[in-house]
Amino acid sequence: MENFVQQLINGLSLGSIYALLALGYTMVYGIIKLINFAHGDVYMVGAFVGYYVINYLNVGLIPALLLSMTFTALLGVVIERVAYRPLRNSSRITALITAIGVSYLLQNGMIYLVGPGVRSFPQVVNNTLYQIGSFQISQMQLLIFGTTIVLMGALQFVVQKTKLGKAMRAVSIDSQTAELMGINPNAVISFTFLLGSALAGAAGVLVGMYYNSIDPMMGYAPGLKAFIAAVLGGIGIIPGAMVGGFVIGLIEVLISGYGNSMIRDAVVYGILIIILVVRPSGILGRHVKEKV
Amino acid sequence: MKKVILGMTATAAVLLAACGASDVAGEGGEGDTIKLGSMFELTGDVSAYGTAEANAVSMAVEEINAGGGVDGKQIELTEYDTKSQDTEAASAATKLATQDKVSAIVGPATSGATKAAIPSVNRAQVPLVSPSATDDSVTLDDSGNVQPYVYRVGFQDSFQGVSLATFAEGDLEAKSAVILGDNSSDYAIGLSKTFKENFDGEIVAEENFTADESDFSAVLTRIRNEDFDVLFVPGYYEQAGLIIKQAREMGIEQPILGPDGFGNETLIDLAGAENVSDIYYTAHFSMSSDEPEVKEFIKNYQEQFEAEPDMFSALAYDSVYVIKQALEEAGDTSPEAVNQALENLSDFEGITGIFSFDENHNPVKSATIVEIQNGEEVNATEVSPE
Numbered sequence: 183m184e185n186f187v188q189q190l191i192n193g194l195s196l197g198s199i200y201a202l203l204a205l206g207y208t209m210v211y212g213i214i215k216l217i218n219f220a221h222g223d224v225y226m227v228g229a230f231v232g233y234y235v236i237n238y239l240n241v242g243l244i245p246a247l248l249l250s251m252t253f254t255a256l257l258g259v260v261i262e263r264v265a266y267r268p269l270r271n272s273s274r275i276t277a278l279i280t281a282i283g284v285s286y287l288l289q290n291g292m293i294y295l296v297g298p299g300v301r302s303f304p305q306v307v308n309n310t311l312y313q314i315g316s317f318q319i320s321q322m323q324l325l326i327f328g329t330t331i332v333l334m335g336a337l338q339f340v341v342q343k344t345k346l347g348k349a350m351r352a353v354s355i356d357s358q359t360a361e362l363m364g365i366n367p368n369a370v371i372s373f374t375f376l377l378g379s380a381l382a383g384a385a386g387v388l389v390g391m392y393y394n395s396i397d398p399m400m401g402y403a404p405g406l407k408a409f410i411a412a413v414l415g416g417i418g419i420i421p422g423a424m425v426g427g428f429v430i431g432l433i434e435v436l437i438s439g440y441g442n443s444m445i446r447d448a449v450v451y452g453i454l455i456i457i458l459v460v461r462p463s464g465i466l467g468r469h470v471k472e473k474v
Numbered sequence: 475m476k477k478v479i480l481g482m483t484a485t486a487a488v489l490l491a492a493c494g495a496s497d498v499a500g501e502g503g504e505g506d507t508i509k510l511g512s513m514f515e516l517t518g519d520v521s522a523y524g525t526a527e528a529n530a531v532s533m534a535v536e537e538i539n540a541g542g543g544v545d546g547k548q549i550e551l552t553e554y555d556t557k558s559q560d561t562e563a564a565s566a567a568t569k570l571a572t573q574d575k576v577s578a579i580v581g582p583a584t585s586g587a588t589k590a591a592i593p594s595v596n597r598a599q600v601p602l603v604s605p606s607a608t609d610d611s612v613t614l615d616d617s618g619n620v621q622p623y624v625y626r627v628g629f630q631d632s633f634q635g636v637s638l639a640t641f642a643e644g645d646l647e648a649k650s651a652v653i654l655g656d657n658s659s660d661y662a663i664g665l666s667k668t669f670k671e672n673f674d675g676e677i678v679a680e681e682n683f684t685a686d687e688s689d690f691s692a693v694l695t696r697i698r699n700e701d702f703d704v705l706f707v708p709g710y711y712e713q714a715g716l717i718i719k720q721a722r723e724m725g726i727e728q729p730i731l732g733p734d735g736f737g738n739e740t741l742i743d744l745a746g747a748e749n750v751s752d753i754y755y756t757a758h759f760s761m762s763s764d765e766p767e768v769k770e771f772i773k774n775y776q777e778q779f780e781a782e783p784d785m786f787s788a789l790a791y792d793s794v795y796v797i798k799q800a801l802e803e804a805g806d807t808s809p810e811a812v813n814q815a816l817e818n819l820s821d822f823e824g825i826t827g828i829f830s831f832d833e834n835h836n837p838v839k840s841a842t843i844v845e846i847q848n849g850e851e852v853n854a855t856e857v858s859p860e
Contacts, residue, residue, distance in 0.1 A: 394719060394743075403686040
């Protein structure tokens, strides 16, 4: 039993990371129906920005998070402006392939700039281990979980309670009608990329700090898993991404902890297939009839 | 879809590599230079090793050229990137052997890529020296006969597995072990196998991870509840560093044993120096050596690349000098003559030790088991080949 609780803690901290990333996928998909495969690499860039600001500006965790989020937010906006906006009226597959291209550009660009090697992340937070009963929770795990909850709350507030959030929801339902109502869809889409990429940047810094390891290819596997989390929760639905992220994190940990660690990834990708076949709208998704 | 993407990048890579090579081939005339091929994982998953080795190779070639070359001839290096993909390694080997007509090839870094290159070098009959392909089967074919054109400078995995098992039983007095290995690499699978065969104690549990993982908490939580004396982690420093950190933070205090893949400064950064205690791993080369050649190598490497050399670069550096010695002994630059000389190479003195090739083209040298306490190398035990 104590082991089970320990594994749940492990799963929640892993799931928080997936959830933060899944939010970016889901928001972008919700608004322009694009699966932004470069999202995992924005997360990687966020980790590197955190690495450099901590090492060279000697800042603490919170400023590093904010600087990294600012940088990746701008990067997200630039990527959207340069790579996706010109293809707004092309077929969806064109934009998807471009997204894969952007992903490779970021990975290999970073390999060119900083080298391919793994580097350790500067430790600005003392990783104290708290012993609660017979299980342990580390300060980093609490921090990851806490930051994720705060950021998700903030996002939910922005989307549900602010005017820009309302505009985002309007554009996601019907971009043309929203435009007729005086909303500038391009600005709203840029804003969506800004939010999603900022969250990815935060996840990058947190992961760097937690695992103490960053490299230019680090975004690939978590990016794919976060995408699965987004699909699982219902792509396009913000609470769905959170649910999906936590569920994938827990499933991974429980399989490694109680089953066979060799089949873990197979199960996670298997879930993607099952969800797509059985319930493509995801856990929280509703089946929406296509408008004709 | 991933296949399609890989296919596309592979095609692009071939095009790029082809462009790169023609530039190099344009320089220098025929006959007055010796052509040497270099193929390493410069990009992709294992580019950290490939880059370190390629750097050391080019450094060694520059040194040889600055010192007057081999028998008065300058070495002309043709370099390819294998992109950490086996198919690329095969095509790079074919290009080097047939189009660039090199006398010998150095690289690639990993066992998988080296195996992929073997059919190409066999067909073209050009010798290939891999610095760090440590999998046993690299120099042997399916029926156990020696591959006629493949050599390696690093000792093979079975020797590492045997040394570590002996060390665990003897020096550490271990009666039981847990293995936590990377199930996606030939390297870890081979090491686990020989360790299991040679360790007389009990293997309490065998767990796996994959190379792109960074969260080991689930598996380690499970291991923590086992009763064992040593944890053997056959894998590379990227994962090993994280495993050590997470294991020690979780309260797993047993000694951790590792293969040569632990041998990188980054391991200590990743794990945090305070966590790196009771760590033992096999090494090809000790950075703290007093040998003047080793010191010279470390100094030059630091100056040229602004990075610490590791044993991968040391092995690659020696590989070039192995070929140099073979070229001198052969007195001829034809691949066949160089191969003959490599086959008979003996008493080579390099920075990773003094060795000769045995009948299976493996170097006969001793392994060093390095002990780390609080992030510092405190002790090195020599384990000689049997």
